[in-house]
Amino acid sequence: MAINLNPYINWRGQAREAMAFYQSVLGGELTMMTFADMGGTAMGVAESEVDWVMHSSLSVSDAVLLMGADHPSHVPGEPQTQQVSISGPAEDEATLRAWWEGLSEGATVHQPLEKAPWGDTFGMLSDKYGVDWLVNIAGAPSEG
Structure with a gap:
């Protein structure tokens, strides 16, 4: 059985730009969904953050998958290094x-x-x- 560990990176409002950059470097297929796609303010997300990335996935190969999202202000804590x-x-x-x-x-x-x-x-x-x-x-x- 093959097991892959996939990095999941968090930002505050930079996920779309960062993931597009990583796609330009690594290649692959990038998919994204925003907080607006999943209910936006009904989820507690600030109006100014509804277009932020709730989840993104960059599939580079069978062994390379990079995921990322924005960390909205209503969620406790800060994105870590x-x-x-x-x-x-x-x-x-x-x-x-x-x-x-x-x-x-x-x-x-x-x-x-x-x-x-x-x-x-x-x-x-x-x-x-x-x-x-x-x-x-x-x-x-x-x-x-």
Whole structure:
């Protein structure tokens, strides 16, 4: 049995823009529903937030599904810092590097995508929507 864990990211009013950006980087099919689609103010959502995203899903492949939503003001708490980790084999290096480059647009790079001491290629960044991404491309350990 295959089990997939799928990141679910929350924002406050940026989900539509962020998920469209991720689709431009990762590809795939994006679906969205708003709070208005599900009853809007009848659900307790402020009139100014009814067009926010209640749920979105970006299906990139059988193994990659990214989901996200806006966190309306009537729901207690704040969206927390989100972290998404992507890892893959050396055979997918071109795709993973392309994703890194796309995610780097407007981002703060904390660790450039480069060869790490454990033999993989690894990088960390915070994208323009405040989401932290870790990208790891498997490689052979260095001899030495």
